Every structure is written in structure tokens, then in C-alpha cells.
């Protein structure tokens with residue numbers, strides 16, 4: 001499958017073969033980075049990194065990936081500093097920026113916004129998170145992490161815990177892992193349940209899905225627990241956030257009650273969903289997971305720019 005010129009907007013669009021190819025290229029990128037070699041695959045290319053929502057990992061790992069490939073980032077890191085603050089539409093911004101660069105990475109608050117940008121421009125667009133929609137590069141780095149932590153993607157039981165309604169990472173992960181015969185346990189307060197459309201889609205792909213509000217029940221069967229932050233910025237009613245924050249806190253005791261060798265993942269940032277005492281456990285993979293983001297994003301950039 002040739003990725004040249006392709007947009008990366010949603011994990012729904014990716015086949016098993018696509019995913020395996022991306023993971024293979026990511027492993028090659030990791031080797032280069034570990035050998036301290038800069039592969040100037042994208043020398044002379046410019047990549048716009050437009051972040052109209054807060055970010056640490058996604059933006060910095062994209063910028064690191066860009067630099068590691070010998071390309072240069074052109075960055076908007078603060079929405080207040082861009083013309084979005086003057087009322088410019090997303091697509092007008094995008095149509096302007098496409099004239100400056102070879103690829104656009106964009107994070108913005110509107111669900112479906114990245115697709116609108118991709119429809120408006122000719123350069124490849126990578127979705128760095130569209131509101132409570134999708135976060136495909138996160139899910140791909142999650143898969144890369146799973147292979148490294150567990151040796152394989154096949155047949156895993158994954159408990160996704162926390163804010164499954166607004167959490168775009170778990171939407172993307174649900175689709176990304178789907179070709180690898182998983183079982184899902186969705187654990188959330190009822191108000192923050194996985195969107196019906198996602199649950200329906202994954203069930204239609206033959207994946208068993210169990211829904212629960214009880215983290216102990218979720219952990220009992222899980223090979224991987226994927227914790228998420230309650231997405232405060234998405235709540236219309238602050239009182240509802242206050243009621244639901246702190247719903248689940250994964251501590252050492254809970255991990256020890258789970259299956260031996262449980263892998264603990266989190267896209268980060270964490271607020272209080274994982275107690276710090278968990279960090280030292282061998283299965284606590286979340287910082288390794290964050291580091292993997294660079295390799296994965298290097299692979300995607302090189303692939304969509306036809307240089308992998």
C-alpha cells in the first residue's frame with residue numbers, strides 16, 4: 001500500500017496491512033534514532049504544526065520527528081497567536097498554510113475538523129486530535145507500544161477506563177486494534193460511556209464488547225488496562241465534571257489484583273487516574289508509550305511524503 005499523499009485522519013480508514021506497514025517503518029525509525037543517526041529523508045521539506053488546543057507530547061514529538069528526519073517545522077503552538085483568534089475559519093487558515101508547506105499536522109477542537117481541512121487542501125494532512133473525535137497517531141503509537149511490551153497485537157483483552165465519551169484516544173484505539181482479534185471491556189461512569197457509534201462499529205466487526213462501571217470487574221480479565229483522563233475541557237456543565245472527576249484511580253493494589261503481567265497504559269497527561277506508586281511497576285508502560293510517539297510520527301511523516 002502506497003501512503004504517498006495520503007491523509008491520516010482516523011483509524012477507521014486503516015486496514016490491517018496499513019497498520020502493520022506503519023509499525024514496520026516505525027521500528028526502522030527507532031533503530032535510526034537509537035543509533036543516533038539523523039536520516040535526512042525529508043531534507044528541505046517543511047511541515048506545518050498547527051495546534052489550536054493545548055498539547056505537550058503530540059506537538060513536541062511531531063516537532064522532534066520532523067527535525068530527526070531533517071525537515072523543519074513551522075509551528076502554531078498557541079491559538080491566541082493565530083488568526084483563528086481573529087475569527088478566521090479553519091479552512092481559510094488551512095488553504096493559506098498549504099501554500100507554505102509540504103504537509104500539515106493539525107490539532108483543533110472541532111470533531112471532524114481535520115477532515116474538513118484535508119478536503120480543503122492538496123497537501124497531506126495528519127490529524128493530531130479533533131475535539132472528542134479521533135487521535136489516530138496516538139492509537140498507532142499505542143499499538144507500537146503494545147507490540148514492544150507484549151510481543152504481539154493478537155487476541156488481547158483491553159480494558160479502557162475513564163472518559164470514553166469525550167476521550168478521542170480510546171475511540172481511535174478501538175478501531176486501530178480491531179483487525180487483531182481483541183476483546184474490549186469499556187469501563188466508565190454511565191454518563192461517560194463509549195459513543196454508541198463506536199460500540200456498534202466494533203461489535204459489527206465481531207469484537208466482543210463488555211461494558212461496566214466497575215474497574216475491578218474490568219481488571220479481572222484484562223491483559224492491558226488503558227486509563228484515560230476525564231476530559232474536563234469538553235464538559236458543558238462544570239458541575240458534572242466535579243461530580244465525575246476522580247471516578248477511577250488505579251493504584252498498586254488494584255494492579256496486583258489483576259492478571260499477572262498486566263500492562264498499564266495512558267496517553268497522558270494524567271491528573272489523578274493512576275497513583276504515582278504504580279509508576280515503578282514493571283507493567284507501567286505510559287512513559288515508554290510517550291517516547292514511542294517520536295518513532296511512529298517519523299514513520300507517518302516519511303510515508304505520507306513518499307520518502308519511507
Ligand code: NCD
Nearest residue numbers: 057058129169229267268269
Ligand atoms: C490525549 C489527547 O490530547 O487526546 N493526550 C495526548 O495527545 N497524549 C489525552 C488527553 O488529553 O487526555
